[in-house]
Structures are given as structure tokens and as C-alpha cells.
Amino acid sequence: MxxxxxxxxxxxxxxxxxxxxxxxxxxxxxxxxxxxxxxxxxxxxxxxxxxxxxxxxxxxxxxxxxxxxxxxxxxxxxxxxxxxxxxxxxxxxxxxxxxxxxxxxxxxxxxxxxxxxxxxxxxxxxxxxxxxxxxxxxxxxxxxxxxxxxxxQSAGWFKKEINSLDDIQGLNFRITGFGAKVMNKIGMNAAAVPPGEIFPSLQSGTLDGAEWVGPFNDLAFGFHKVMTHMYTPSFADxxxxxxxxxxxxxxxxxxxxxxxxxxxxxxxxxxxxxxxxxxANMDALDKLREVEGLTIGTLPDDILQAASAASKEVMDEVAASDEFIGRLMDSYYGFVAKASSYKQLYEVPLSAARENHFG
CATH class of the missing domain: 3.40.190.170 (Bacterial extracellular solute-binding protein, family 7)
Structure with missing residues (x-):
């Protein structure tokens, strides 16, 4: 055979x-x-x-x-x-x-x-x-x-309402990768806490907030039991x-x-x-919407704008630090920019039309 x-x-x-x-x-x-x-x-x-x-x-x-x-x-x-x-x-x-x-x-x-x-x-x-x-x-x-x-992924879970960039200043926040560098630039204290330590760190107050994955894994980790606010979307993950x-x-x-x-x-x-x-994320989000005392919202515009500006700074620094990363970024972001342009014509209008279709 x-x-x-x-x-x-x-x-x-x-x-x-x-x-x-x-x-x-x-x-x-x-x-x-x-x-x-x-x-x-x-x-x-x-x-x-x-x-x-x-x-x-x-x-x-x-x-x-x-x-x-x-x-x-x-x-x-x-x-x-x-x-x-x-x-x-x-x-x-x-x-x-x-x-x-x-x-x-x-x-x-x-x-x-x-x-x-x-x-x-x-x-x-x-x-x-x-x-x-x-x-x-x-x-x-x-x-x-x-x-x-x-x-x-979810942008993060917090113990307090986040209305502006000022509200995240000085918070100890679990995040990894490039997201950590960006969050440090816009005023947070990023901490790369392993998955199994996130919940106890939130519960004890060592962390003021955390990002993990999305509704499914966040629900499984029980963040809604100790945090009162969940925000979307993540700009980094x-x-x-x-x-x-x-x-x-x-x-x-x-x-x-x-x-x-x-x-x-x-x-x-x-x-x-x-x-x-x-x-799994769709089903978990339905369950989270039913949790009493949990507020689900989107990140304020000024945070996303600050994250965008800080991300460009981080990417410029990273590209200048290593020849291979410079080539990698050209390939990666070149592809993403082309895909984004394509989707603006096809998928973004479809998403809006579907929203109207389903009411």
C-alpha cells in the first residue's frame, strides 16, 4: 500500500x-x-x-x-x-x-x-x-x-471601569509578547505571568487586570468570578x-x-x-453576557489610538534592532496590509450588511 x-x-x-x-x-x-x-x-x-x-x-x-x-x-x-x-x-x-x-x-x-x-x-x-x-x-x-x-482575543479583564487612557495608568497587567512592550509605553506595568498563575494573581490583587485568550478560555479560568469588566478587542493578540x-x-x-x-x-x-x-468563543460569550455584575464593552478610542502610535514606535525599534526581523516585518505587514485592503472591499461591507440582515 x-x-x-x-x-x-x-x-x-x-x-x-x-x-x-x-x-x-x-x-x-x-x-x-x-x-x-x-x-x-x-x-x-x-x-x-x-x-x-x-x-x-x-x-x-x-x-x-x-x-x-x-x-x-x-x-x-x-x-x-x-x-x-x-x-x-x-x-x-x-x-x-x-x-x-x-x-x-x-x-x-x-x-x-x-x-x-x-x-x-x-x-x-x-x-x-x-x-x-x-x-x-x-x-x-x-x-x-x-x-x-x-x-x-479579549483586550483584558479589570476590576474597575475603563473609560479612558488615564484609567489604565500604573495598572499591573498580565500580557505577553509585543503587547507587553506596547502597554508599557502607554502607561501600564506589563507582567508575563504563566497561564496557571493568572487567576490567583488576580484574586490576590497582585494583578489589577489581565488578558488571556478569549471568551471560552477566559470563562474556563473563572475570571468573571473576581473581575467585573471585560473589554474587547485585543490589538495585540x-x-x-x-x-x-x-x-x-x-x-x-x-x-x-x-x-x-x-x-x-x-x-x-x-x-x-x-x-x-x-x-466555543461564540457560545462562551453568550454565557458571559448572562453573568450578573459583569460589564462587557469595547476599549475606549483613546486607548486604541495610543496603542496604535506606540505599536508603530515598538515596530520601528524592533525592525532597526535586527536585520532578519526587518525582513520578517516587511513580509508579514506587507501581507497584512494587502489583506486588509482586500477585506475593506469585500468583508467589511458584508459584515455590515449581515448585521442589518439579521437585525
């Missing part, structure tokens, strides 16, 4: 493959996957389990992948280093969490006023994004693939991407068939995870 034909057929199959139809093989490769998230976290956390299970099943057990949640094997934000040094073979997490190691990571997760999920996938697959990611990460011993995005980073030596040790399976599983998971979040 042609293995590549099997792979194409398998990509369209249901998530759970019938075990009797797959010839089991003794594992030639046994990998550890370390995720920065609780592996049972609905959505992004469960995505890592599905990715690992599908690859294990498609390979007939030739490649077996065990998943370890945040903090089980290595610290939540130490997963990338663990893969680089060979402690694990794969990490699963947001590139923005590794921005402190190199800012280029953030562009493949979210960047200020950047790409939506459909734009991000198009840039990665057809606009040169994957090639730039390989150029950046292969020399560091990593082979990285996208694993999907949560789409436009628009794709909200998750990635799978593979140790390059482990990657190179695989057969071409196994490499193709991983690439196919990653592309399928990027679509599956992104699709999941649209439905």
Missing part, C-alpha cells in the same frame, strides 16, 4: 481512527511533548493531545508521542529550552511566551494590528511565512509548525497562535513518510483548533 495515499485518505478521516484498521508497529521513535498549558485545558490544551494521538495512530505506533502538561516535566515557560537541549522532543505553546528569548517568535503568534487566522495561514503557507520561520528557527535546532489560533516546536535532530531522524504525517497533522490541527475556537 502506498503510504502517501494512505496519509491523504487519513487526513479526511474522523478524529478517532479505528484501531483494527491500523497495523501496529513497535515504536522506532518515542517522543515527549511538553506543553506550557494544562493538557486537559479545553481547546488549546486538548489540541496537543489530539495532535500527538493522531500522529501516533497514523504512524501505526512507529512514532509514539507522550504529552506532559505545563509544569509536569519542565516549567511552563521552559518548554522551548527543554526541546532545544533534548530533554523533550516537542513543545507546544505560544510563540509570544518565548519572545523574551527572541522577539521574532511573536510574529508567528500575534503582532500588533496584525494577521487574523485566515490571513496568518495564507501568509505561512503561500506568502513565505514558513520559509522565514525555518530560516529563524532551524539554526537554533528547531523545526516549528503552526497549530492553530484562537482568533481575536489577533491570531493568538499555538505552535509545535520539534527538536531538529529528532526531526531529521524521521523518515520522509513520518515527516509528511507530522506536517499534515499540523495543518489539520491548525484548521481544527482555529475552527473550534470560533464556535
Amino acid at each position: 502506498d503510504r502517501r495515499k494512505f496519509l491523504v485518505a487519513g487526513a479526511a478521516a474522523p478524529a478517532t481512527l479505528a484501531a483494527p484498521t491500523i497495523a501496529r508497529a513497535e515504536a522506532k521513535h518515542h517522543w515527549k511533548l511538553v506543553t506550557s498549558l494544562p493538557k486537559t485545558l479545553p481547546g488549546a490544551g486538548e489540541s496537543s493531545l489530539r495532535w500527538a494521538e493522531r500522529i501516533t495512530q497514523m504512524s501505526g505506533g512507529e512514532l509514539k508521542i507522550d504529552v506532559f502538561g505545563g509544569g509536569e516535566l519542565v516549567p511552563a515557560f521552559g518548554t522551548q529550552e527543554a526541546v532545544e537541549n533534548g530533554t523533550a522532543q516537542v513543545y507546544h505553546g505560544s510563540g509570544s511566551w518565548f519572545a523574551g528569548r527572541h522577539l521574532a517568535h511573536s510574529f508567528f503568534t500575534s503582532a500588533p494590528f496584525g494577521a487574523t487566522p485566515d490571513e496568518m495561514h495564507s501568509w505561512m503557507y503561500y506568502g513565505g511565512g514558513q520559509e522565514l520561520l525555518n530560516e529563524f528557527t532551524n539554526p537554533r535546532g528547531l523545526q516549528i509548525f503552526l497549530g492553530g489560533g484562537t482568533s481575536v 489577533i491570531y493568538g497562535g499555538i505552535e509545535y516546536g520539534i527538536n531538529l535532530d529528532a526531526w531529521n531522524a524521521l523518515s520522509d513518510d513520518l515527516k509528511t504525517m507530522i506536517e499534515t497533522a499540523s495543518e489539520a490541527e491548525a484548521n481544527r483548533n482555529t475552527s473550534f475556537y470560533l464556535k
Whole structure:
């Protein structure tokens, strides 16, 4: 049986493959996957389990992948280093969490006023994004693939009403990546708090506010139990991407068939995870709208305007700091600007027309 034909057929199959139809093989490769998230976290956390299970099943057990949640094997934000040094073979997490190691990571997760999920996938697959990611990460011993995005995220949760730029001055606010740099510029104190520590930090008052993901994961984390105001949209986390980073030596040790399976599983998971979040976020927002005492609103214009100006400053500084980032930004924002122009003609008018249609 042609293995590549099997792979194409398998990509369209249901998530759970019938075990009797797959010839089991003794594992030639046994990998550890370390995720920065609780592996049972609905959505992004469960995505890592599905990715690992599908690859294990498609390979007939030739490649077996065990998943370890945040903090089980290595610290939540130490997963990338663990893969680089060979402690694990794969990490699963947001590139923005590794921005402190190199800012280029953030562009493949979210960047200020950047790409939506459909734009991000198009840039990665057809606009040169994957090639730039390989150029950046292969020399560091990593082979990285996208694993999907949560789409436009919530701007943040607060204990008080936010009416203007003045109201956020001096607040201790959880945010990562480029968003942290921008928020610092407009008067906040940004803190890169790991996911599992956000709720207790809000509850204790260590944080005055936080951004995490969107309605679905925010609801699951219980922010509405300790915060009274939720604002949208995030200017910084628009794709909200998750990635799978593979140790390059482990990657190179695989057969071409196994490499193709991983690439196919990653592309399928990027679509599956992104699709999941649209439905889950819509349903969760309905539930949040019913929470007594919770106010849901949009960020004041002066905050978005200040964030836009600060984002341009940050991007100029970043572009000047590194030749590769300069080329990366030209590619990324060039694609986003073209997509934005296209959508102004097609999708923005449609969105307004649909709003009128549904009343």
C-alpha cells in the first residue's frame, strides 16, 4: 500500500481512527511533548493531545508521542529550552511566551494590528511565512509548525471601569509578547505571568487586570468570578497562535513518510483548533453576557489610538534592532496590509450588511 495515499485518505478521516484498521508497529521513535498549558485545558490544551494521538495512530505506533502538561516535566515557560537541549522532543505553546528569548517568535503568534487566522495561514503557507520561520528557527535546532489560533482575543479583564487612557495608568497587567512592550509605553506595568498563575494573581490583587485568550478560555479560568469588566478587542493578540516546536535532530531522524504525517497533522490541527475556537468563543460569550455584575464593552478610542502610535514606535525599534526581523516585518505587514485592503472591499461591507440582515 502506498503510504502517501494512505496519509491523504487519513487526513479526511474522523478524529478517532479505528484501531483494527491500523497495523501496529513497535515504536522506532518515542517522543515527549511538553506543553506550557494544562493538557486537559479545553481547546488549546486538548489540541496537543489530539495532535500527538493522531500522529501516533497514523504512524501505526512507529512514532509514539507522550504529552506532559505545563509544569509536569519542565516549567511552563521552559518548554522551548527543554526541546532545544533534548530533554523533550516537542513543545507546544505560544510563540509570544518565548519572545523574551527572541522577539521574532511573536510574529508567528500575534503582532500588533496584525494577521487574523485566515490571513496568518495564507501568509505561512503561500506568502513565505514558513520559509522565514525555518530560516529563524532551524539554526537554533528547531523545526516549528503552526497549530492553530484562537482568533481575536479579549483586550483584558479589570476590576474597575475603563473609560479612558488615564484609567489604565500604573495598572499591573498580565500580557505577553509585543503587547507587553506596547502597554508599557502607554502607561501600564506589563507582567508575563504563566497561564496557571493568572487567576490567583488576580484574586490576590497582585494583578489589577489581565488578558488571556478569549471568551471560552477566559470563562474556563473563572475570571468573571473576581473581575467585573471585560473589554474587547485585543490589538495585540489577533491570531493568538499555538505552535509545535520539534527538536531538529529528532526531526531529521524521521523518515520522509513520518515527516509528511507530522506536517499534515499540523495543518489539520491548525484548521481544527482555529475552527473550534470560533464556535466555543461564540457560545462562551453568550454565557458571559448572562453573568450578573459583569460589564462587557469595547476599549475606549483613546486607548486604541495610543496603542496604535506606540505599536508603530515598538515596530520601528524592533525592525532597526535586527536585520532578519526587518525582513520578517516587511513580509508579514506587507501581507497584512494587502489583506486588509482586500477585506475593506469585500468583508467589511458584508459584515455590515449581515448585521442589518439579521437585525
